[in-house]
Structure formats: structure tokens, C-alpha cells
Amino acid sequence: MLNEIATFLNGAVNGAEANAHLAEVGHGCVTVDASKLFGCAKALKESQEFDMNVLQVISGVDFPERIEVCYMLASFTKNTEFILKVKLPKTTPDAVPVIESVCSLWLSADFLERETYDMVGVRFLNHPDHRRILCPEDWEGYPLRRDYKVQETWNGLTVNPEEKVNNGDHFFFKDIIEKMGDEKKKVTFSWKGDDEEDEKAKAKETQA
Amino acid sequence: MIEINGKEISDLTDLQDEKMKSDLLTLNMGPQHPATHGVLRVEIKTDSEVIAEAKPYLGYLHRCFEKHAESIDYRGIVPFVDRMDYLGAMGMEWGYAVTVEEMLGTEVPRRAQYIRTIVGELQRIASHLLFYGVYAIDLGAFSPFLYAFEEREKILRFFEEMSGARLLYNYIWIGGVWNDITDDQLVRISKFIENLDEELKKFHALVGENKIFIGRTANVATVSEEMAYSFGATGPVLRGSGVDWDLRKKRPYGIYEELDFDVHVGKGEKGTVGDCWDRYQVRVLEMHESIKILRQCLDGIEEGSIMGKVPKVLKVPEGEIYMRTECPRGELGYHLVSDGGKTPYRLKVKSSCFTHVSMLPALAPGQLIADFVATIGSIDIVLGEVDR
Numbered sequence: 001m002l003n004e005i006a007t008f009l010n011g012a013v014n015g016a017e018a019n020a021h022l023a024e025v026g027h028g029c030v031t032v033d034a035s036k037l038f039g040c041a042k043a044l045k046e047s048q049e050f051d052m053n054v055l056q057v058i059s060g061v062d063f064p065e066r067i068e069v070c071y072m073l074a075s076f077t078k079n080t081e082f083i084l085k086v087k088l089p090k091t092t093p094d095a096v097p098v099i100e101s102v103c104s105l106w107l108s109a110d111f112l113e114r115e116t117y118d119m120v121g122v123r124f125l126n127h128p129d130h131r132r133i134l135c136p137e138d139w140e141g142y143p144l145r146r147d148y149k150v151q152e153t154w155n156g157l158t159v160n161p162e163e164k165v166n167n168g169d170h171f172f173f174k175d176i177i178e179k180m181g182d183e184k185k186k187v188t189f190s191w192k193g194d195d196e197e198d199e200k201a202k203a204k205e206t207q208a
Numbered sequence: 209m210i211e212i213n214g215k216e217i218s219d220l221t222d223l224q225d226e227k228m229k230s231d232l233l234t235l236n237m238g239p240q241h242p243a244t245h246g247v248l249r250v251e252i253k254t255d256s257e258v259i260a261e262a263k264p265y266l267g268y269l270h271r272c273f274e275k276h277a278e279s280i281d282y283r284g285i286v287p288f289v290d291r292m293d294y295l296g297a298m299g300m301e302w303g304y305a306v307t308v309e310e311m312l313g314t315e316v317p318r319r320a321q322y323i324r325t326i327v328g329e330l331q332r333i334a335s336h337l338l339f340y341g342v343y344a345i346d347l348g349a350f351s352p353f354l355y356a357f358e359e360r361e362k363i364l365r366f367f368e369e370m371s372g373a374r375l376l377y378n379y380i381w382i383g384g385v386w387n388d389i390t391d392d393q394l395v396r397i398s399k400f401i402e403n404l405d406e407e408l409k410k411f412h413a414l415v416g417e418n419k420i421f422i423g424r425t426a427n428v429a430t431v432s433e434e435m436a437y438s439f440g441a442t443g444p445v446l447r448g449s450g451v452d453w454d455l456r457k458k459r460p461y462g463i464y465e466e467l468d469f470d471v472h473v474g475k476g477e478k479g480t481v482g483d484c485w486d487r488y489q490v491r492v493l494e495m496h497e498s499i500k501i502l503r504q505c506l507d508g509i510e511e512g513s514i515m516g517k518v519p520k521v522l523k524v525p526e527g528e529i530y531m532r533t534e535c536p537r538g539e540l541g542y543h544l545v546s547d548g549g550k551t552p553y554r555l556k557v558k559s560s561c562f563t564h565v566s567m568l569p570a571l572a573p574g575q576l577i578a579d580f581v582a583t584i585g586s587i588d589i590v591l592g593e594v595d596r
Contacts (some may be wrong), residue, residue, distance in 0.1 A: 026311050026529035026544075053437045056532075057558035059543040070543065072530050072558070076437060076451065079458050083530060108440035111566035119274070134267040134595060143275055144554075 029083035055106035060120030246591030262572035269595040277555040290376040298331035299535035301380035320384035335536035346585040384515035426479030429583040443538025448474040448487035455534040484586035
């Protein structure tokens, strides 16, 4: 089905550059060019063949050099679903990529895009009410970026004051201190574990 | 030239416009308000009793679940997902387990599938009973709440026996379930559901057929089919709008394919299709269907192990997946992105309550404040799931 969608998008939208990525494990996706996202979404919604009438969720995933925004589209009339994905390059680690909003196609996009902006830091053009949704409006940074650090103070209050951090309760807290030293401001240890690299090093040693 | 509030008004029409605007009164409903079912703040602008605009403000219960999930191993996340929808925690766990199992390719033993279905459906009944009781309170009737909670408490007792906790179970694990169910417990569950059908009919007669209740809910906050699709509504809200859509039927997971049950949709019996009364009725009828499913599971449960083969150190292969399951409040989806490590690279939760809250600004304009309370109650939100 992904291949059919990709062929359809390439035919319907000029320069869509739609590619189907089939997956061995889990689900595949269809990637499109970021500048043509709105056109592709519109074509999918209005096509008789696919009739993607529901936008279930928008999920932003942060990678070192890019942010992937996944639109989980579904057709409740034809009982199909798939992931439509755009890849937005990040020029600097703090950059906020821009993409067109799909609010005029699905009403659910309003809150979902606001959440993606709040958590991952993607700006949506033509959004009617572009604000943060879960964090306070004057919050700094985007929490679900992998390199996110909590700000020191907010409105004169100390964020994560030392004496309030429940060291005993966090079962992974020791791990964090060992790996990151005193950088408690990173909320949780959100990088790939070092043990994998250790394993690789060990494997190399045994080979040698 | 007239001057009002330091502003020069040259034309009389300007004056009227100014006056019209100042007539709107801004009210904050919540964050601590019994009718918002948790910590939801809705800023409403009212013209006397009629709402002109409603803006929900979320985030009061935001607990960074998605961020924490990036640093906890796959098994450790199960207790965290409990805390999203704390009134339907079994559904949350089940959805998460199904997602990871699909990535791992784990086969879940038949007995575990049966136990999951039993606890999942009991949870659905418990959750809908809570809706029934609390919705009646929202609309001014106190006693139905006490009847509903008596039955709900019996279900929570079963859960406590099985898992050790009343609300946050950590019972459905990746690959199976934590604890086996005894024959004695099965007998007691079947005894419990024996009379539940009759009880539920009485409950419905007490509230659903009540003239005042019908007056408060029929033709209120009508969600059309088109609107439900556009907002991505799922679960009882979507079915209340007359759409025959239930994941247990349309995309069966677990053993739902083998079970016989019906999907009820709103028919507009007391008003228009998709009003508050329809959503209420869908939930009540769903409880009867859950009882039907439970009977089949209790008859058909097989002997065997309750845990599939899962590696000790759980590493999910690289890739991504989006899986959804039918929870009491609607569809729950997990978008899991794995880089092959011990922890998820990203775990995004699609919460049905979040999408349902986004319907409020569209439903509120033109409603009376009292009807707005009925509207919030009828979409049955849990703020733990909205804010995560």
C-alpha cells in the first residue's frame, strides 16, 4: 500500500518526491519533500482512492541533524492507515525548522501541531493559534530535543532545586550521576547508553 | 466628541461596538473545578449565561512521561504508562505491551491473552461505571454515583487480588502477564457478572430514562460524523456520532477476532445523533457487551503458561511502529522509535482524551454554562492522559 501511495503522490503533486520505505520490523512510512507537505496531505485527503479522513497524531522525533515529523494518517472509511513523514534539516542545534500547517485540512491538527511545537520545536506556518500547550508560555527550549537542558530559573523560581531532587527515589539516578557527573539539569539521561560502545570495544578486543 | 476610558469615540456605532465587547464576561472554569474532572482550566467568555468562546488550557498535570521514557528500559516503562489514564490503566499497559511485542515478534501464550482480555474488559466496565456515576453528579444527581461505585469497587478488589494495587497495576507485562489467575478467582468473577446485566439495566432506568437527565443531555453538544472525523475523535465519542468503528472489530488484536460481540452506535433516540445522551448510551451498552466478552473468556480460558519468550536484556530492533488499541476512553496509540538500544529512542503517545479536549472550543459557543458542564462530562476525559 505504501508504494501505491508514493506513486499516487508523485503523480498528483508536482515535486513531491514521495518515497515508500518498507520496513522489515514494525511499520514503514512514506517520506515527502517538506515544502510539498500541504499539497500531499490535501491530495491524500481529497482522493477518492485513499480518503485519508482522519489525522490521528503528529509525532516529532529529534535526531542529531534533522527533525522528523510523522503524520499518522488513517482512513476510517476504508480501514487503512500509514505514516507520512517529512524530514526537516537542522542547521544549528537550536534551530527551529519551519513547515506548513495542515490545520485547514483536519481540525485535530490545531492541538497536535501546538504540542509538536512545544515539545520538539517545529514552527508551523499559517497556524491560527501558535502557542505552547503543555509548558508555560514563557518556557525556554524544547523538552523532547535530545540535548535539552532545563533552564536554571523560571519567573524567579529555581527549577529542580538541589534539595528537592529525590535522589533516593530515582532508580536510574545513580546511573545518571555516574555517566553525566553533576549535570542534573538534563532532566533524565536521554542519550544512548555507553554500554553498547563498551560491548563493541570488547568484541574488538576478543577478535584481536 | 465623547471620551470613554481615555479613548475618543467619534461615531455612535463605535460606541456600540465598544459596549458590546465589554458585555462579555471572562470566567475561569478550573483548574480546580469538580466538573472538569481533574486539573483542566477552561477560559470561557460569556454573554450572561451563553458561552461565546471557550479556550482550554492544558499542562497542569504534565509529568514529562515521554521524556522519562527515553531513559528507562522497556520493562520499566510499564508502571509509568499506568499513570496516564489512571482510571483505565489496564488498557494503557495492554497497548504498550502490544506495541513492544509487535516489534520483538513475541508470541503471547493463549492463557495470557485470555487473562488480558478479562482484565481489559473488567477495566472497561469499571471505567464506564465511573463515567456513569460522575456524569450523574455533574448533572446534579448524587445517588447513582454510590450505586456505580459499589459495583466498581468489586472490580477493583479483583484487580487488587491479582496485581496488588487498586488503580496502578503494573500487571500486563511485555510477553504476557505478571501473575496467574486462580480458578477460585474465575468463579468469583463469573458470579460477579451474573447479576451485573440486571444491575446495569436498573442503573440505566435510574439515570438514562430520567426525564430531567434527557432534558439536560439530549440535543446538547451534537458532534456530527464529519466533525468527529475531522477532530480525530475515537472510542465512544466517535461511536456516539453514529460511526460503526471499534478497533476490536476493525483491527483485532489479542483474541478479539474469536469473540462474539456487537458494536453499538448512537442512533439519536432521544434527540439528534451524536448528542450527549448518545455518548452516554453507547457507554452503557458497551458494558453489556463487555459482560458478553467476559462470559466467553471465562468459558474458553485455556491452561498454559502466562509468559512468552522474551530475552532477559530487552533490546528492540531498529525501526519504528505505530500501534493502537481500543481503551475505555478511545483509541490509544504508541509511536515507538527504536535505535536498537535498551531504551526507546522516542515514545510518543496518542491520547484520545487530548484530541477530545480539542473539540471543546468548537462545541462550546452558543451553549449555556450548565450545558458546557454536561459536554465536558460526556466526552469523559482524564487529565492524566491529556497532559501525560
